[in-house]
Amino acid sequence: MSNVVRDFIVSLLEKKQAIPAVLDINDYRFMESGHIDSLAVMKFILQIEDKFDIEISDEDMLSQQFQTVGGLSAIVNEKIGLK
Numbered sequence: 001m002s003n004v005v006r007d008f009i010v011s012l013l014e015k016k017q018a019i020p021a022v023l024d025i026n027d028y029r030f031m032e033s034g035h036i037d038s039l040a041v042m043k044f045i046l047q048i049e050d051k052f053d054i055e056i057s058d059e060d061m062l063s064q065q066f067q068t069v070g071g072l073s074a075i076v077n078e079k080i081g082l083k
Contacts, residue, residue, distance in 0.1 A: 005073045017035065027069075028068060029068055055079070
C-alpha cells in the first residue's frame with residue numbers, strides 16, 4: 001500500500017503545482033518549501049483522510065514525520081494498518 005499512498009500524496013501536490021526536481025521524493029518537505037501553505041493544508045489532509053478512510057490527528061500534523069512526503073506516507077500507512 002505504501003506506493004499507492006505516496007503516489008496519491010504526490011498527485012495531490014502536483015495538482016497544486018509541479019514538484020521541483022528532488023533527489024528523493026520521500027524527502028520532499030512540501031510545507032517548508034511552500035508547496036502547501038497553512039490554509040491549504042486542511043483541504044490536503046481532508047482529501048487524504050477521505051481517500052483512505054482514516055483520521056490524521058493534530059499530533060500527527062505537528063510531528064516531524066508529517067513534514068515530508070515519505071513521513072506522511074508512513075503515517076497514513078500506519079493508520080490504514082490499524083483499521
